[in-house]
Amino acid sequence: MLKIDNVTMKFGGVIAANKFNANIKKGQIVGLIGPNGAGKTTIFNVVTGVYKPTEGRVIFNAGDKEHIISGKRPDEIAKLGICRTFQNIRLFKDMSVLDNVFVANHLRIKSNVFSSILRTPGYRKEEKEMLEKSLYLLDRVGLLKERNEKANSLPYGKQRRLEIARALATDPKLLLLDEPAAGMNPQESSELMEFILNIKDEFDLTVFLIEHHMDVVMGICEEIFVLDHGELIAQGDPEAIQNNQRVIEAYLGVE
Numbered sequence: 001m002l003k004i005d006n007v008t009m010k011f012g013g014v015i016a017a018n019k020f021n022a023n024i025k026k027g028q029i030v031g032l033i034g035p036n037g038a039g040k041t042t043i044f045n046v047v048t049g050v051y052k053p054t055e056g057r058v059i060f061n062a063g064d065k066e067h068i069i070s071g072k073r074p075d076e077i078a079k080l081g082i083c084r085t086f087q088n089i090r091l092f093k094d095m096s097v098l099d100n101v102f103v104a105n106h107l108r109i110k111s112n113v114f115s116s117i118l119r120t121p122g123y124r125k126e127e128k129e130m131l132e133k134s135l136y137l138l139d140r141v142g143l144l145k146e147r148n149e150k151a152n153s154l155p156y157g158k159q160r161r162l163e164i165a166r167a168l169a170t171d172p173k174l175l176l177l178d179e180p181a182a183g184m185n186p187q188e189s190s191e192l193m194e195f196i197l198n199i200k201d202e203f204d205l206t207v208f209l210i211e212h213h214m215d216v217v218m219g220i221c222e223e224i225f226v227l228d229h230g231e232l233i234a235q236g237d238p239e240a241i242q243n244n245q246r247v248i249e250a251y252l253g254v255e
């Protein structure tokens, strides 16, 4: 589904990713781990069109045809079916929880601006569907009760789940999660793990996950890529990664 082909990303003298390669198959949950500054978020930024890679290509195929997405705009890439959450949460802070999800639906809207201004029956029908879908997604992430609260009044863990609901509202095929368990306690991160597995099945998703909580990564990823200083130092299943000497030295530690 996603092929990251020899991607290098340089910022001045900093090589944030060096000749990185990864293949992700449909239906997989794939992890991306490594110490702070290793280049993980940079890879997500390249895949989602925030950065154009210095070298290399990213190819996305959701089953219809191959699209070379490196060089495309973030909104074009989102339309093809790739959506993400951010390490530093990005919500419309002063808008309600419900409105945050509602506006995210607009990526798929068919009505044009005139029908929305004139509130044609077609637009009203679509608006009603978006509202129902938003309420369903909020229920799904456990935030229905909070729907009328302001987004920034929610505790951290709930804001992270709201971000996931917003991502799901765009009907993604590939979902990129950048540290969804950050700031969560063990109980919450174990619930999140369960939740990711459930939405993957329900929405037929492929998931690419950056996470420092190793219980989450090792618990749900089939395959894991390990970055260190922009270099891929290991790739394999959770067991292979946990026993990889280089990964232990660079990241996991002896314990």
Ligand SMILES: Nc1ncnc2c1ncn2[C@@H]1O[C@H](COP(=O)(O)OP(=O)(O)OP(=O)(O)O)[C@@H](O)[C@H]1O
Residues within 6 Å of the ligand: 011, 014, 015, 016, 034, 035, 036, 037, 038, 039, 040, 041, 042, 043, 087
């Ligand atoms: N826009 C940018 N301009 C300059 N340098 C950048 C930019 N984005 C990332 N970098 C640098 O690239 C390197 C990789 O950063 P990145 O954010 O990808 O790391 P990360 O693995 O996500 O780390 P963390 O676990 O802390 O989130 C770092 O040295 C960072 O300072």
Ligand SMILES: [Mg+2]
Residues within 6 Å of the ligand: 040, 041, 042, 087
């Ligand atoms: Mg990061």
